[in-house]
Amino acid sequence: MVSQAYALTPPPNHFQLPHRLRRLSDLAYNLWWTWHSEAERIFRELDHVAWEAAGHNPVVFLRTINGERLKAAQRDRDYLKRYDAVAAAFDAYMAGGDDTWYARRHPERLNQPIAYFSTEFGLHESLPIYAGGLGVLSGDHLKEASDLGLPLVAVGFLYTQGYFIQHITEDGWQEAVYADLSFPDLPVHPVLDEAGQPASVSVNLAGREVHSRLWRIQVGRVPLFLLDSNVEANAPEDRHLTARLYTSDLELRLSQEMILGIGGVRALRALGYNPGMWHLNEGHSAFLVLERARELVAAGHSFEEAASRVRAGTVFTTHTPVPAGHDEFPLWLMDKYFSTYWLELGLERESFLDLARHEQPWGETFSMSILAMRMAGRRNAVSELHGQVARKMWAFLWPDRPPQAVPIRHVTNGIHTGTWLARRLKHLYDRYLDPQWLERVHDPEVWHSVDRIPDPELWEVRRHLKRKLAAYMRERVRHQWLRGHIHPVQAIAGGLLMDPYALTIGFARRFATYKRANLILSDIERLLALVNRADMPLQIIFAGKAHPADEPGKRLIQQVYRQVKRAENGGRLIFLEDYDMSMARYLLQGVDVWLNTPRRPNEASGTSGQKAALNGVLNLSVLDGWWREGYNGRNGWAIGEDRDYEDHEAQDAADAESLYRLLEEQIIPLYYQERSADGLPGEWIGMMKESIRTLAPRFSMRRMLREYVADLYLPALATTQEPC
Ligand SMILES: *Cc1c(COP(=O)(O)O)cnc(C)c1O
DSSP: OOOGGGOBOOOOOOSOOOGGGTHHHHHHTSGGGGGOHHHHHHHHTTOHHHHHHTTTOHHHHHHHSOHHHHHHHHHOHHHHHHHHHHHHHHHHHHHGGGGSHHHHHOGGGTTSOEEEEOSOOOOOTTSOOOOSHHHHHHHHHHHHHHHHTOOEEEEEEOOSSOSOEEEEOTTSOEEEEOOOOOGGGSSOEEBBOTTSSBOEEEEEETTEEEEEEEEEEEETTEEEEEEEOOOTTSOHHHHTTTSSSSOSOHHHHHHHHHIIIIIHHHHHHHTTOOOSEEEEESGGGTHHHHHHHHHHHHTTOOHHHHHHHHHHTEEEEOOOOSGGGSOEEEHHHHHHHHTTHHHHTTOOHHHHHTTTEEEETTEEEEEHHHHHHHHOSEEEESSHHHHHHHHHHTGGGSTTSOGGGSSOEEOOOOBOHHHHSOHHHHHHHHHHSOTTGGGGTTOHHHHGGGGGSOHHHHHHHHHHHHHHHHHHHHHHHHHHHHTTOSOHHHHHHTTTTOOTTSEEEEEESOOOGGGOTTGGGTTHHHHHHHHTOTTSOEEEEEEOOOOTTOHHHHHHHHHHHHHHHOGGGTTOEEEESSOOHHHHHHHHHHOSEEEEOOOTTOOSOOOHHHHHHHTTOEEEEESOHHHHHHOOSSSEEEESOSOOOSOHHHHHHHHHHHHHHIIIIIIHHHHHTOBOTTSOBHHHHHHHHHHHHHHTTTTBHHHHHHHHIIIIIHHHHHHTOSOO
């Protein structure tokens, strides 16, 4: 699909690899290894200390590894055998595009690429171009698209600084540290034009022609193209436009979104793509609908014809039920940036603004979500409850319909199994489930055999994962302590005193106030009584970043941190700084219970609990987002009831009471007291199996993406047969 003029540059051969191990370079430059644990092992095993020091980044790792290690590996038969097997599996995967689910089912659609736009992609911790759940969902989406064989091409940003690194001061205040990413150290390829020069596209931003370079990341079979405005041809201030995610400066944000939406379409055109449909993952990229309309108007269509064609080929996924979470721009900014662009659409100011006009109490704005809702022919929310909320929230756009008939459906989010499943557990599933289980991961039938896993084996893996988490926290603390970064009390807050055999709850996510990280702390004396029971201690590990401009979110971290630091909790309340995908794996694979306490119905879906469930961790959560669909009374615990509240205070009080009672009356006794003769908590393990069996297939990315294909992608592709 990539035209000859923009050929992919081969990975630079700067690793000085011995010939026998030269394929390590190919593996490093394709993120396939991030969801194949045996491939990750091929790197790690060479030198696990250097692997940690390189932040699990194979490009840095291969550049810095001691040559003696490579020589030793070259003589290690056992290593070479596994290396050859991984290289063969990788080659078979990359060559197997014709034998995928999509290629077999929909061969006639293979020449209609699916363009997927998102502001963030959470693919791996070594590529910090994501902030949280939305990005991880996009990353998982690409990996699954590769596995299923979808002809998907993705567009996003290569931020020069990435998302911030979180430091917590002794007083619990979050500090945001930004570091420039070194692109030669990342598994990215520069896209070059036919003259061998960096390929670029440009967008006119209020009279300035702003250029963006193109980079490519290979995610298995799926290419991800990333824009980067840090090029010499730009004015110094424009070079910083794509430095950071989610800036709160509106003008900067508008510029970014124009680069993504308008520049992104131009990038795909320059690369020779003619997508059959376009998926907007959240409204940030919604300007792409305007650019496609502009192309059609330039080709001689009226704006109305153009708009109707654009609608037919566009899918929009909305992700937030919180009104403030939707991007809107003041009209004066739109005037400044679009006053020539709307003429190219054949529109005048008023008809242009009408596309996305939003009446707010403080005046009129241009809303990206409204633009996307109006210009995407297919729209979806990300859980059943979020669908109800979204239909109500956007009902004003369809004034002639009752709220339940508002055309927004839902596809509940899921997670990419290979990315989130612990290696040891995968081995257990390999042994006791159908040998083809990973190929049929969305099929509930496959998961019935979870019952065949002997309790002692399952429990031993769970104990192993919790010890691993404890060791991980200790090493982090040691590292911080050695560097003189922390006060002694912060070493304890960082998990130094964690007991690897005590019941452990995990709570990790973005610190936004509606997520109520402090709900479990609301009656601190009642909690401490549970935490400190000598015979049945309870530990809680918190982690998460607040958006740097979110003062209430940062105060929430401080409130939690101050409790964590108190001697009265015996070191059993823990806060881990700088949550990322690597920490997420340790936490949601290592704890016993995954806690989520959003103020319903604000959690659109949530996905971390799905990752926990896949790993045998039990969910303790409000009936919001995905958990309202996943909970069946036997596979975890529900905080509060399946109902709405008018009054936040009453809701918080009722949920806190429910949470404490569940801990006191059910969770703690079940973990410690219901032990059989062999010392195993039989009922707990039974619940784990019920949780894995019922949740792993249903909340897999495989199930999710197949729903997108059937309900949204194929109908959109069918309407856009003719190239435009
Ligand atoms: C899965 C994940 C999230 C999303 O978690 P929620 O359940 O939506 O809060 C956020 N950050 C990271 C690093 C994740 O892995």
